[in-house]
Amino acid sequence: MDRLLQRSLGPMEPGAVLLHAPSHAFQAPGGGEVQLARTARHLEELGLSVRPFNPWADRLERGRLLHLFGMSREGLELARVARSRGVAVALSPICWFEPSALAALAGGRLRAARDLGAWALRRAIPRLPGWRRELLGLSEAVLPNSRAEGEQLSRLFGLDRSKIRVIPNGVEPTVQGADPAPFRDRFGPGEFVLFAGRIEPRKNVLNLVRGAAREGLPLVVIGDPVPGHEPYASRCRQEGGPLVRWVPRMDADDPLLASAFAAARVFALPSWFETPGLAALEAALAGCSVVITPFGCTREYFGDLAFYARPGKLGEIAGALRRAWEAGRGRTELAERVRRRYLWATVARRTAEVYDEIAPRG
Structure with a gap:
């Protein structure tokens, strides 16, 4: 993680792959943050220039592409800017919508009923507008960790299946x-x-x-x-x-x-x-x-x-x-x-292949 921080503080190299996670993510890091850090490390070993996006100093249009880790409204705002400036967006959604979890973790019957109702509505009408659907639409490639995750995103949000590139999680x-x-x-x-x-x-x-x-x-x-x-x-x-x-x-x-x-x-x-x-x-x-x-x-x-x-x-x-x-x-x-x-080196190679699809190196 320290290596990632050091890279974000240095000058941005033109044509770098810019990685982004919600700004609160590393306050309580978990698997998604490890996925970002390990992907970055092994992409660098393949010779790619990779950098955590620094909103204070970096300009999106100087990067090769933007890779978002996790679905967030913050990521949506960044994806809007990237696309307006002709920068390709890849999204690792790292998400799952489980009805039993919605009910168990809601913290009350009213909240549980609301969350389950929203899930049922989304399942019935996947083209219903929403920020997650917009984010998926703005992404040239969506990189779920499994086929099941990709299929769920298609069922719930009408995600175009041609955008799906399954990239599994990995280990050292x-x-x-x-x-x-x-x-x-x-x-x-x-x-x-x-x-x-x-x-x-x-x-x-x-x-x-x-x-x-x-x-x-x-x-x-x-x-x-x-x-x-x-x-x-x-x-x-x-x-x-x-x-x-x-x-x-x-x-x-x-x-x-x-x-x-x-x-x-x-x-x-x-x-x-x-x-x-x-x-x-x-x-x-x-x-x-x-x-x-x-x-x-x-x-x-x-x-x-x-x-x-x-x-x-x-x-x-x-x-x-x-x-x-x-x-x-x-x-x-x-x-x-x-x-x-599921080794990280394999994950990185498959990720780099997706980058070449949506933002070929000049």
Whole structure:
């Protein structure tokens, strides 16, 4: 992340690919921010000039193209300016619309009814005007992380399927050879279930804590609460008990995080949806058994090689944790699937090919 910041502070090279995420994104970084940073790193290794867009200094018309990460109104405003100046726009939407999540995370019946009603209306009339539909229309190429995500955008917003270029999420190959000793030396020996991510209701940490407790399984939670969700994190801690160890968030490049993946027996991410969950991909490559939500595009990535549990079903979470624990580490077929299909170097090459389609290098 520091390398990205340094590049944005230096002078802009004419013809650079300009990357953008909402201005608040890196205040509580997650998978989308890692996707941006890792894509940038590997595009540079391919010889491309890549730069996080600096609104204080950069001029869009001096860039080769604008690549937006995440759907936001801020991105829409920037896309409007880019297109008015003849600059191509690529969009990695990084989104999923899950009705069960809308109901569970609304925070009240009235809000849930409103959100579900809006979803149903959008599903019935995909050409209904809206800022997301406009943003998709302004983008020359839309780069969902899965076929399922692209199909959902077409169903809900009338996205022209000819714009879709599926670009999966990725992992670094070094995760596969990580040493478990540093994590064990610092936090103690023994096997455990691991969660690594943001602590918020969408990630369903509370039900994970409850499921692990029901099975008597030790759990390590690596992450910090998302701003505004501190009470939720406190509740998770209160219910965690002595079998849960809480570890502050680690940077995606921290060797200790890779060591944690190597030390864990099971990785669990029973979220309300995932697209598909970068930490789960890394854990799979490291050899963990994986428990994950079926909502989102997870089945497209993990197939029948993961253990699935619906987020609102505590019994399913507990049962999946137990089965994954009994299966143990060394899930070589899953690790090989991830290594063969989802390395960041492969992701970057496919991304560069899309750039060449919509903004050929002069």
